[in-house]
Amino acid sequence: xxRGSTVAAELPLTAQIVIIGGGVMGASTAYHLAKxxxxxxxxxxxxAHLEDAATSRCxxxxxxxxxxxxxxxxxxTSLPMLERFKDELGVDPQYRQIGYLFVLTRPQDVETFRxxxxxxxxxxxxxxxxxxxxxxxxxxxxRFEDALAGTIHPKDGLADPSSVNLGYLNRxxxxxxxxxxxxEAIGVYLEHDRVASVxxxxxxxxxxxxxxxxxxxxxxxGQLVGLDIPIRPVRRQMVTTxxxxxxxxxxxxxxxxxxxxxxxxxxxxLLTGMSNPDQPAGFDQTIDExxxxxALEAAMQRMPLLEKAGRLASGAxxxxxxxxxxxxxGPTEIDGFWIVAGFSGHGFMHGPVAGKLMSExxxxxxxxxxxxxxxxxxxxxxxxxxxxxxxx
Numbered sequence: 148x149x150r151g152s153t154v155a156a157e158l159p160l161t162a163q164i165v166i167i168g169g170g171v172m173g174a175s176t177a178y179h180l181a182k183x184x185x186x187x188x189x190x191x192x193x194x195a196h197l198e199d200a201a202t203s204r205c206x207x208x209x210x211x212x213x214x215x216x217x218x219x220x221x222x223x224t225s226l227p228m229l230e231r232f233k234d235e236l237g238v239d240p241q242y243r244q245i246g247y248l249f250v251l252t253r254p255q256d257v258e259t260f261r262x263x264x265x266x267x268x269x270x271x272x273x274x275x276x277x278x279x280x281x282x283x284x285x286x287x288x289x290r291f292e293d294a295l296a297g298t299i300h301p302k303d304g305l306a307d308p309s310s311v312n313l314g315y316l317n318r319x320x321x322x323x324x325x326x327x328x329x330x331e332a333i334g335v336y337l338e339h340d341r342v343a344s345v346x347x348x349x350x351x352x353x354x355x356x357x358x359x360x361x362x363x364x365x366x367x368x369g370q371l372v373g374l375d376i377p378i379r380p381v382r383r384q385m386v387t388t389x390x391x392x393x394x395x396x397x398x399x400x401x402x403x404x405x406x407x408x409x410x411x412x413x414x415x416x417l418l419t420g421m422s423n424p425d426q427p428a429g430f431d432q433t434i435d436e437x438x439x440x441x442a443l444e445a446a447m448q449r450m451p452l453l454e455k456a457g458r459l460a461s462g463a464x465x466x467x468x469x470x471x472x473x474x475x476x477g478p479t480e481i482d483g484f485w486i487v488a489g490f491s492g493h494g495f496m497h498g499p500v501a502g503k504l505m506s507e508x509x510x511x512x513x514x515x516x517x518x519x520x521x522x523x524x525x526x527x528x529x530x531x532x533x534x535x536x537x538x539x
Contacts, residue, residue, distance in 0.1 A: 160353065178316075205308050218537075249298045279297075306496075378469055382426055387414075390416050472491040
């Protein structure tokens with residue numbers, strides 16, 4: 148649970164580093180900065196409750212299976228940090244290595260995933276390749292007559308977003324980070340093209356650095372300094388079910404890749420969702436009931452057991468989508484203004500390493516744990532995007 152008051156008793160007049168956003172990116176950045184010796188770190192979160200942050204509304208998936216070297220390297224560093232999380236921070240992240248099983252039903256996906264698995268294996272990620280019959284044997288409670296192939300990695304799985312977020316924030320506070328809830332950044336003042344202060348809903352704070360870790364709202368924060376950050380918020384919905392006794396104990400996180408339809412164990416039931424390809428960008432997080440019905444019908448086609456389950460709850464959250472489905476890391480043309488956002492649906496799993504990389508950027512001048520220099524904001528104007536194929 149969150150330890151301490153929801154609102155900082157006094158907003159400091161000065162800080163060295165101001166982080167905007169209290170989700171996993173901001174929390175991890177705050178923790179790693181403080182751990183590395185940074186002082187006078189202030190984190191601003193405009194909501195009263197961390198449950199309102201985008202992190203708390205995500206499905207909690209973590210995986211090694213990506214299609215680009217940089218995303219694979221981020222996972223290779225970040226997921227072991229989740230394995231060490233309880234020892235380091237004293238909080239159980241509930242990391243369950245149940246495996247991600249991508250089911251492929253289109254020939255073009257089979258060919259692309261073959262190349263992706265070869266890349267993963269060259270980089271030390273030993274993903275298993277299944278033929279169509281292997282998929283059907285692995286998923287006896289599902290209907291995948293059209294499955295052509297599948298991939299699974301046993302250390303992919305699930306973790307609890309709220310536990311990770313709170314773990315970082317609480318330990319950051321113990322290291323001296325000040326956390327101001329219900330405090331919105333409404334302006335950033337520059338002197339000679341360098342960050343000089345942040346204007347908040349509770350008053351101004353002089354500072355040397357601002358970190359935009361606002362997730363789906365990162366572009367809005369960028370506008371405060373005149374930056375065009377190509378991050379769009381896109382709604383994603385999910386439904387949880389009542390218990391399903393017939394669900395095998397080894398049921399993995401299943402992705403019907405062609406449909407962007409997914410299933411994973413949640414308590415004694417399932418969580419399921421499906422991406423809406425026609426979903427417009429926007430901050431709406433209400434439930435689209437028509438789309439929920441369409442997603443559940445698609446889910447029942449794949450898993451008839453769902454016809455016997457009840458609907459326990461539903462929810463919606465926001466992806467923070469960039470044009471190439473890769474995040475934006477590091478410095479900008481505004482001296483002292485930094486970005487860590489745009490993870491396009493896989494931010495939670497890369498949150499641990501992302502905060503460490505941001506501490507390296509700010510305190511050491513470059514990120515070295517993983518080379519993310521190609522993921523700068525400037526890549527979009529320079530015409531060097533890096534497309535991630537393996538997103539849903």
